[in-house]
Amino acid sequence: MLTRKQMELLDFIRTRMGTDGVPPSFDEMKDALDLKSKSGIHRLITALEERGFIRRLAHRARAIEIVKLPEAMESGGFRPRLVAEAAPPPPPPRGALAIEPVHALELPVMGRIAAGVPIEAIAHVSHHVAVPGSMLSGKGQHYALEVKGDSMIEAGINDGDIVVIREQTTAENGDIVVALVEDSEATLKRFRRKGNMIALEAANPAYETRLLPDHAVKVQGRLVGLIRTY
Incomplete structure (x- = not known):
């Protein structure tokens, strides 16, 4: 089982490798997860490696390989999605209260x-x-x-x-x-x-x-x- 921060870091590494072809630096990971120090990233990376989701390659800078992804991430992840907005309703009858759209x-x-x-x-x-x-x-x-x-x-x-x-x-x-x-x-x-x-x-x-x-x-x-x- 992964904690939410571990899932966020794995998703960030996957996204950056997909767009740039290389994993992000520890500073970039720290900023992306809004952590105060790189020690938190070290702990998350170690936890992901111990659980078999990533592999660190020895003697190479920024060398991280994704071994597998959680089922939730493979099926689209857990990012909130905006509910599709329907077409605006017709104007209300004269004298009726207006219907305001509800953001969800x-x-x-x-x-x-x-x-x-x-x-x-x-x-x-x-x-x-x-x-x-x-x-x-x-x-x-x-x-x-x-x-x-x-x-x-x-x-x-x-x-x-x-x-x-x-x-x-x-x-x-x-x-x-x-x-x-x-x-x-x-x-x-x-x-x-x-x-x-x-x-x-x-x-x-x-x-x-x-x-x-x-x-x-x-x-x-x-x-x-x-x-x-x-």
């Missing part, structure tokens, strides 16, 4: 996220969902996840809901976030920092708060919306 985005549903006991991180596109543009807050990429579990029911998040997530790596106390625990488990919880520890709080008294060292928790995004089907 089609977001990838990147699998299921645990609102309960953490489950293994999932980074593949299962399907897409149309989301009103007004639901998307600020700049940056957004994605969706299907909720599994009932630990956030008192926050209005039920099993089977679709949550809309704005991708970011930081959070304020009280934010509901997608947290990656030990690079292997993903969970949807309320975030609180307590010194050098991170508390991941449930919104259901049946579940205990998890208290983890800050280096063990990586924020993957913040909840900005919710879609429920009745």
